[in-house]
Amino acid sequence: MINIGVVGAGLYGRVHLDAFKQRERERGDARAAAFADLSETARRAGERDFGIKGYPSLEEMLEHEDLDGVTVVTPDHLHHRLVMACLAAGKHVFVEKPLSTDLAEAEEMAGEAERRNLLLQVDFHKRFDPYHVDLKLRIRGGELGNLQYGYCWMEDVLRVGTDMIGQPHWGGRGSPAWFLGTHMIDLSCWLMDFPEPVRAYATGGRGKLKSLGRDIYDSIKATVSYANGVAVTYDTAVILPDSHEAVLRQGVKMVGTEGFLVVDSQYRGSRGCTTGEGMRTPNCGGFGRKFAKNGEAIKAGYINDSLVDFAENLAELKRGAAPADLAGRYASAREGVVSTRIGVAIHQSLETGALVDIRKL
Numbered sequence: 539m540i541n542i543g544v545v546g547a548g549l550y551g552r553v554h555l556d557a558f559k560q561r562e563r564e565r566g567d568a569r570a571a572a573f574a575d576l577s578e579t580a581r582r583a584g585e586r587d588f589g590i591k592g593y594p595s596l597e598e599m600l601e602h603e604d605l606d607g608v609t610v611v612t613p614d615h616l617h618h619r620l621v622m623a624c625l626a627a628g629k630h631v632f633v634e635k636p637l638s639t640d641l642a643e644a645e646e647m648a649g650e651a652e653r654r655n656l657l658l659q660v661d662f663h664k665r666f667d668p669y670h671v672d673l674k675l676r677i678r679g680g681e682l683g684n685l686q687y688g689y690c691w692m693e694d695v696l697r698v699g700t701d702m703i704g705q706p707h708w709g710g711r712g713s714p715a716w717f718l719g720t721h722m723i724d725l726s727c728w729l730m731d732f733p734e735p736v737r738a739y740a741t742g743g744r745g746k747l748k749s750l751g752r753d754i755y756d757s758i759k760a761t762v763s764y765a766n767g768v769a770v771t772y773d774t775a776v777i778l779p780d781s782h783e784a785v786l787r788q789g790v791k792m793v794g795t796e797g798f799l800v801v802d803s804q805y806r807g808s809r810g811c812t813t814g815e816g817m818r819t820p821n822c823g824g825f826g827r828k829f830a831k832n833g834e835a836i837k838a839g840y841i842n843d844s845l846v847d848f849a850e851n852l853a854e855l856k857r858g859a860a861p862a863d864l865a866g867r868y869a870s871a872r873e874g875v876v877s878t879r880i881g882v883a884i885h886q887s888l889e890t891g892a893l894v895d896i897r898k899l
Contacts, residue, residue: 540568540852543603543629545596545620546611547575547584549702550634554609555588557845560836568849574599596620600627607657607852609845610634613703615711618643621658625650630657630855632848636720636881637874639711641899644878648871657851657861658871663844664725665869667823669801673792674729676799683796685730688770690722692788693757696746699776704752714774715740715758715884718786723762724869724877725790726770732876733766735896738883746777760884762896772884783809783817844869 544554551573558570574593575581581592593599596608600623607630610620617633618640624631631651637660638644651658664670676682694714703712727733740760747756757775764770778787789802804819811817826839851868855861883894 539566540606540849540856541571541604542568542849542852543571543599543605543608544573544611545575545599545608547573547577547580547592548611551575551580551611552584552587553841554611554845555584555590556837557842558849559588560842561846561849564830564836567853571605572599572603596623600624600629605629606856607632607848609848613708613711614713614716615639615709618647621647622650625654625656625658628654628656630659630852632659632661632845633874634661635724635874635877636660636716637871637878639713639716639878639881641875641878641882644871644875648875651861651871655861657855657864657868658874659848659851660724660869660871660874660877661844662721662724662728662869662873662877663824663841664721665728666840666843666847667801667803668840669803669806669823670725670729670790673790673799673801677729677792677794678731681797682792682794682799685766685768685792685794687768687793688726688729689773689791690726690770690789691773692718692722692786693773693775693778694718694786695778695780695782696776697780698785699747699754699756700750700752703776704747704750704754710753712752712754713758713885714755714776715742715760715772715888716881717776718774719758719760719772719884720877720881722772722774722788722790723880724873726772726792727873727876727880729790729792730764730766730768732873733764733768735762735876735880735883736765737763738880738887738894738896739892740884740887742888755888758884758888760887762880762884781816784819784821 562569609632742755742758756777791800828838883896
């Protein structure tokens, strides 16, 4: 049995716990063994709902639990200390994107994992979306010709800005480009087989969130040029009306000399209205459901698939594989460093108004 600990039992930490709990029921080869959270309320809820021990700190969990791996689900700027502590304890790690909002921290984490021969995997779950896989295969097969430009968008409703990344425990460091844009930065890099990022230019809007006591950017538009000649624009925002029919709008468009393809991740054909919720667009690609053999409805989709991938990687490592044997088969820390480097350049441009040479960072 693969034992996994989870750091952070908030909204998304519970997604981790639920995925591993389901894996235990479905396959019996991996499980959420314990979790850690500073909040006593979150610990009580987690213990009640998942039937496992909750600890007030990562250190206590590592001391008392025999874990094969740990997932880190905390605010973006808090990953470094937790990941380094897990690596020092000899644990494989799965960390939410971005790997870090600080380039030196990201590089240190990647280097430490390599030095200790441990797996450090980043949750870039957009890679598991079958529509994105199809797009990558079409690009690789030459159907779009030589790529020339791309456009990615990921825009959340206002409560994500006010009740999540704008909250005090984010220390004013919440940013739509980090929280949302990192997904699309990694996705576009992955689609193009990771060309070197060259330059970044960004502008942003402020005002709406500041008027509500959250002094962070409302929206950010960034354009990044790559060494393969492709420029990709990333639009991110956290101020859509809360009445919008989905928590977010998201998609990607890639254009080449022989054609283009758009993946609209919101409007995939499922849309409706209920008395209780109003208009809704279910994200069945990310948070889907399917029937197990026994007829039980279980969670599916690319978000769950990314977490299961970590559990399966841990199983291979436990059977004697080394992280190097898995190269190219998971979202690695070094790929996480690439996204962090681009994110740092975007924020530098945002604050200075200058075109930033990414290669000099």
